[in-house]
Amino acid sequence: MLNKIVLTMASLRLTSGTIEICAALLMLRLNQIDKALVVNSSLALVGPIILITTTTVGLVGMSDKLSPSKFLWVGAGVICLMIGILKK
Numbered sequence: 001m002l003n004k005i006v007l008t009m010a011s012l013r014l015t016s017g018t019i020e021i022c023a024a025l026l027m028l029r030l031n032q033i034d035k036a037l038v039v040n041s042s043l044a045l046v047g048p049i050i051l052i053t054t055t056t057v058g059l060v061g062m063s064d065k066l067s068p069s070k071f072l073w074v075g076a077g078v079i080c081l082m083i084g085i086l087k088k
Contacts, residue, residue: 003061005057005058005060005061006061008057009054009057009058012050012053012054012057013050013054015050016046016047016050019043019046020043020046023039023040023042023043026039027039027040047085048082048085048086051078051081051082051085052078052082055074055078059071059074
């Protein structure tokens with residue numbers, strides 16, 4: 001039997017991948033650079049939201065196994081990832 005937390009995390013990632021594939025197909029269908037850039041820019045919001053949500057679900061699932069100091073380290077790592085992804 002699958003762990004509910006793992007199933008939720010995998011479902012979020014599958015949803016994210018489906019959104020990415022649909023966006024790529026939409027870009028092909030639109031066949032215009034300016035509209036494809038708009039679609040691509042909207043994906044820049046989806047990725048970080050899925051990352052934060054999936055990480056949060058995983059941390060909630062591990063909350064009984066991690067000490068508060070380890071939670072802080074994981075949180076700092078996620079913040080560094082977000083800065084690296086979003087900083088242009």
